[in-house]
Amino acid sequence: MSGFQTNSRVIKWIEYRMPVFSFLNHSIGAGYPAPKNLSYMWNFGSLAGFTLVIMIVTGILLAMQYTAHVDYAFDSVERIMRDVNFGWLLRYIHMNGASFFFIVVYIHMFRGLYYGSYKAPRELLWILGVVILLLMMMTAFMGYVLPWGQMSFWGAKVITNLFSAVPIFGEGIVTWLWGGFTVDNPTLNRFYALHYLMPFVIVAVVVLHIWALHQFGSNNPLGIDPKGPQDKIPFHPYYTAKDSFGMGVFLIVFAAVIFYLPNYMGHPDNYIPADPLATPAHIVPEWYFLPFYAILRAIPDKLLGVIAMFGSIAVLFVLPWLDRSPVKSGRFRPIFRIFFVLLAIDVVVLGFVGANPPEGAWLITGQIATFWYFLHFLVVLPLLGVFERPKPLPTSISEPVLKGGGSLAGAPAKPMEKA
Amino acid sequence: MAETATPAQAESGETRRDFLYLAAAGMGAIGTACVAWPLIDSMNPSAEVLALASTEVDLGPIAEGQRVTVTWRGNPVFIDHRTQAQIQQAEDVDIASLPDPQADADRVETPEWLIVIGVCTHLGCVPLGQRTGQSRGDFGGWFCPCHGSHYDTSGRIRKGPAPLNLPVPPYQFTGDNIIVIG
Secondary structure, eight states: OOOOOOOOHHHHHHHHHSOHHHHHHHHHSTTOEEETTOOGGGGHHHHHHHHHHHHHHHHHHHHTTOOOSTTTHHHHHHHHHHTSTTHHHHHHHHHHHHHHHHHHHHHHHHHHHHTTTTSTTOHHHHHHHHHHHHHHHHHHHHHHHTTOBHHHHHHHHHHHHGGGGSTTTHHHHHHHHHTSSSSOHHHHHHHHHHHHHHHHHHHHHHHHHHHHHHHHOOOOTTOOOOOSGGGEEEIIIIIHHHHHHHHHHHHHHHHHHHHHOTTTTSOGGGGSBOOTTOOOSSOOOOGGGHHHHHHHHHSSSHHHHHHHHHHHHHHHHTHHHHOOOSOOOGGGOHHHHHHHHHHHHHHHHHHHHHHSOSOHHHHHHHHHHHHHHHHIIIIIHHHHHHHOOOOOOOSSSSHHHHTSOGGGGTOOSHHHHTO | OGGGSOHHHHHHTOOHHHHHHHHHHHHHHHHHHHHHHHHHHTTSOOHHHHHTOOEEEEOTTOOTTOEEEEEETTEEEEEEEOOHHHHHHHHTSOGGGSSSOOOGGGGOSSTTEEEEEOSOTTTOOOOBOSSTTSOOTTTEEEEETTTTEEEETTSOEEESSOOSOOOOOOEEESSSSEEEEO
């Protein structure tokens, strides 16, 4: 593909001293050849990056109006909603942006799971992605504490108390996290500091994630490597255009929620100021944590419950070594496809379980779903790699489109070369 | 490298330089740990948080069978003026059958007054049972709505995910009806 070229003397002057333009060209420009068969499922990476930018911009503006003190935090948020110019808009974008960030990232992850994007040589790319997920969870959790409503306070208390399950050091760790004997002003202050810091840590890991991506380029729906330039098209303008279209659709849905259902994904209890002496009758985390919360509660032992919850994410780190099938794409794995759908259903079921009290049928369902989650990763995937007989793979990315033509038909690659 | 080693050291593959590397790295690690500690410790409770460490309560107005909540170090403390029936219930339990075995006598100064920290030992919610009409769970003590832990009339865990009894704060009677918690 084309190297970076320009006629601008200014750009040439900068480029000679610091090759920033050719770097961009190779990262997101015409100099980055991507597989030509990427579907709309490949939109969600850039969409996640876009959402991160929205969150940082609205977050910085909100920080200019917010007061991190137990006596003022709740009122300062109400002031943002009522008095600050467009404060309601900033807050609703930021609040719902968190949910949309998770929607986008979860779709991005399930796409990776289905098409085997975590497999060699993209293991580090996948692992960096899981690191980003963990950082996002920490950021979202600490951000939810800042409005200092009832759910903020009790969510913070329950989640920080998870660390008290650590043998011997548990109590000391929790006191250290709180900076006191309960969630209080020191806790709110440090959460605010960290909530402001973490997004920039995420940006740094996103840079690493993209760096790792460009080493081998995007995976694709067929899961086979591009055989040459005829299987690729330049990222710009083809995928910049495709990503922009997806971004437009995303923004329509995002705007609809911000303007018409801004509190749909929140809890009314968080509009009650925090009361350290009264726990709300029904504590639930934000929807994006519900499957993990369900796993925590499925196990009746405190320490084992906490281990299982962290284990449900830890298992993703070793996923590239659990799934030993040499075929990447689920399209060519008839049995894997069935289990993939079951896993997706399982996670949704866990979500519903997490939203309901852990009693009776919900508790049993949660235990079965938790068991299935781990069974999928620790038993089903390793066994499938051995026993599943995949369908024959196409010889190239062009072949399925050209019906046996493509490179085999000896079509000259020259017209493609120009692209 | 060879000139820094004696013949015996050269044969064993160890040199003075290896020792210097280890010593330098070791000192570096110790130095880093020494610098890290003040940074980490700054996040622990500060002097003014620790200074709020005691609460005085007048038990006089609390009638038999009544429960009162006071605040100690930011946490709720449950004060339960137990009835004879409740005391009996707490004492009659087979201690060996408890998840966190402890006799009722070890948890009170005088049997009528049960004083426990009202924070569920599972994940820190405040259990219900302090106000009339609230659920007291299956054992007549407290019930944590978050994850379903049941405590008995001695504040001991009987059923549910909490691993430990409601802790008894350090307290002492300074008068007939006055206690100081902390």
